[in-house]
Amino acid sequence: MNKREAKKQIDRLRKEINTHNYHYHVLNQPFIKDYEYDKLYKKLQDIENQYPDFITPDSPTQRIGGQPLAGFKTIEHSVRMLSLDNTYSEEEVRDFDKRVRKQLVKRVVYEVTLKVDGVAVTLHYRNGVFELGATRGDGVHGDDITLNLRTIKSLPLRMLTDDQELANIEVRGEVFLPKKAFVALNRQREEQSMPLFANLRNAAAGSLKLLDAREVAHRGLDIFVHTVPRQPGPSYHSHYDTLLRLGASGFKIIPHIKQCQHLDEVFDYINEWRNARETLEYEVDGLVIKVDDFKQRERLGYTIKSPRWAIAYKYPARQAITQLQNISVQVGRTGRVTPVANLNPVSLSGTTVSHATLHNDDEIRRKDIRLNDYVIIEKGGEIIPKVVGVVKERRTGKERKFIFPKTCPVCGEKLVRLPEKADWRCVNSSCSAQIRGAILHFASRQAMDIEGLGYVLVNNLVDLGIVKSLDDIYRLTAATLAERERMGNKSAENLIASIEKSKAKPFKKVLHGLGIPNIGINASHLLVEAFGSIDRVSKAKHEDFSEIPGIGEIIAQSIIDYFKNKKNRQLIKNLKQMGLCFVHKKSKAKQFLAGKTFVFTGELANMIRADAQAQVRKYGGHPISAVSKQTDFVVCGANSGSKYDKAKKLGLSIISEKEFLDMLEKGEKG
Ligand SMILES: [Zn+2]
Structure with a gap:
């Protein structure tokens, strides 16, 4: 293949791949098999590798790239990025309509769209190629998050149109995390003992703030384009039509847009989605009502805070009332004790709810929540519902104040509350709730990956006192295991083999497996790379940590605290003797091709x-x-x-x- 042919091939392959991307990620209607797609992609990659001069940023192979950034550049928005007025009241929607009609006299068409709970971004295209993307920021200035946005597969790096009026357009949209991706992300964070995201919006925002685009690419973000801030050209009058045209040009535009001539239609549409939105795979918290005509928008103009031609109607948060039966407390792996409300089961937005979080002791007192109270529970974007308040009118006198236990419900040790902290903790490191949690974490796939060491067995071993700490795992014998219920000789031997195999796990997995608070797999990786051995990690001082990018004060303190504890130091000594790896082995292949x-x-x-x-x-x-x-x-x-x-x-x-x-x-x- 000569250069000219290569260029032709590259152009053809890119076009083909972009079209497939569009069908897969935007329309959700792929028409080739994954492996066929992979083949095309590989082929493009090969030719590009051979002719690197032809690699351009809009190539589908270049979505994820670059080194982690030190920080985001600030950019100034060419059209201010204002938030919309929003309301929970239908009356205010009527007032909005009255104001609009008074100013316009002429007939008005509204464009009504779903309001997706995500993060607003703006995207700039030049000659049909995605050039710059930014967050809203304060409306005047935002962060340049171009690299992160490029990783979103439904965002076209190049438009599928030659329409010159659209070629240099600015569009705005909402980056969101689908519900499924959110659940998966939080599950993964839980395994890695990282703080969970409270809701979908936080998860999307947190992901867009990552400085390493390669990591963003794994989050499963998606984007809906919903706004064109400026009339693209003389042939575009209606915003609605512009969006449809963009939809055909490769953009994933907000679904279920509707044009409404009358306010009654708008309200019908609001009602239509009130419950139906539960069935969508993304979070919708209301509808946006906008004047459709670009010229009319111009005439209506802006207030200092928001456009006069649009309003967002938000559905009231989904709430239900039910009786609180009792409050139980759970002890986590780190000893944190959390109160959970046990409720009379009640139906709330499509699911039956029988538990809700109460966060902590202070929260219960602040809201004056008593046993037998009728409580209001709410489910926002959060997966676990929360108790937002008490229906005091329904009190009968039979309610009792909840007294937070003074001792650990599992081991009986006195609970401790550190100054300025809201949580009670069990600090007994031999508390079986914590041992059980610690062992399950140690054996998890992200850490030592010990197959067969599951919940029931661990519970049993901890209850019987056979396993009291992590090193006891390596003292287990097939004979002891075979005595356990539902454990045959064969599975006992398999488990021993898999425990033995875990000794070969690399240092970073071992470090993660220790379950030091705040040390997830990422932090473990960074620490291992920086220090190389457990001896150096254990002796590190604050200033040693501050030099490692990605390691903050919380992690540093966590490590220092961990190694202050004599029991922990002994545990590591024991695990070392058992043959676990506490040194970073750089897998250095022999460099026999050096310089060739x-x-x-x-x-x-x-x-x-x-x-x-x-x-x-x-x-x-x-x-x-x-x-x-x-x-x-x-x-x-x-x-x-x-x-x-x-x-x-x-x-x-x-x-x-x-x-x-x-x-x-x-x-x-x-
Ligand atoms: Zn305890």
Whole structure:
């Protein structure tokens, strides 16, 4: 393939891939199989690797890239990014309509859209290519989050249209996290003992604030485009039509838009979605009502805070009233004791609710929540409902104040409340609730991945006092295990094997598995990279931590506190003796290709080119794309073209794919 052909191929592949992306991520109607898509993508990647000059930022291969940022640049919005007036009252929607009609005289058409609970962003396109994206910020200035936005697969890096009026457009939308992705993200954070996101909006906002776009790409964010702040050109009068046109140009526009001539239609639509919104896979908290015509919008203008041509109607939060039967307290892995309300089951937005969180002791007192009270529970964007208040009118005199237990409900040890902290804690490190939690965490997939060490068995082992701390896991024998209920010889042996296997887990997994508060898998990774061994981690001082990007004061303190405790130091000593890994082993392959340059050409039969290049790098060599006198090896696959000819002319050593693989094998052994 020559350069011209390569360029043509690249253009064709990009177009094809962009169209498939659109069908998959925007329309939700893929028409090719995943592996066929992957094949196209790989092919594009290969040609681009071969001709890196042709790589442009709008290529579908370039969505995720770059090093983590030190911070976000501030940009100034060309059209202020105002928030909308919002209201819970239908009366205020009527007033809005009256004001609009009074000012316009002419007939008004409203564009009504769902109000998705997410983070507002603005996107700038130049010549049809996504160039800049930013947060709302204070409405005048926002953060440049272009790299993070690029990772959202439903956001077109290049529009699928040649319409010149749209080519240099600014559009605005809502970045959101689908409900499923939210649940998965929080589950993952729970496993990694990281703080959970309270609701979908926080999760989306938190994800967009990450400085590493590669991490953002894993969050599962999505975007709906809902606003075009300026009339794109003379042929566009209606905002509604503009959005539809954008929808056909590759954007994921907000679904279920409706044009309404009369206010009655608007209210019908509000009612239509009141309950139906529960069935959507994203969170909708109201509807947005906007004057549709661009010219009319201009005439209505803005107040200092918001446009006069739009209003957001918000549905009241979903609440229910039910009786509080009692309050139980739960002891977490870190010893934190949380009160939970046990309720008479009640139906709330499609699910039956029988528990709600009460947060902490202070919260119960502040709201004066008593046993047998009728309480109002609310479910916002949150997954776990909360008790927002008491219906005092329904008190009969049979209500009793709740007295927070003074002792741990599990181990009986006196609970402690640190100054200025709202939580009560059980600080007994041999508390079985904590041991159980600690062991389940240690054995979890993210940590030591010990298959077969599940909840029931751990409970049993902890209750019987067979396992009192993490190192006891390594003292278990097949004989002890086989005595447990529902545990045959075979599964006992399997579990022992899987415990044995866990000793080979790398240091960062072990460190994560220790369950030190605030040390999730990411922090473990950073600490391991920075310190290299547990001895150095345990001796680190505040100033040593402050030099590691990504490690904050909370983590530093957590580590320091952990190693102050003699029991913890003993535990690590024991685990070391058991053979667990407390040193960071850099998997350094032998650098037998050091300094050698490789060019790959033609089609390889046994591996894709990117993998072959990765192998070269692994052993210290450099894959390059152009053949020159300095090239050490030219690896030729089937249908090698001009590079083969050139290599021959220059008298370079030309080897086959098989010879290349032999070289690797010999080097590895050698
Ligand atoms: Zn306890």
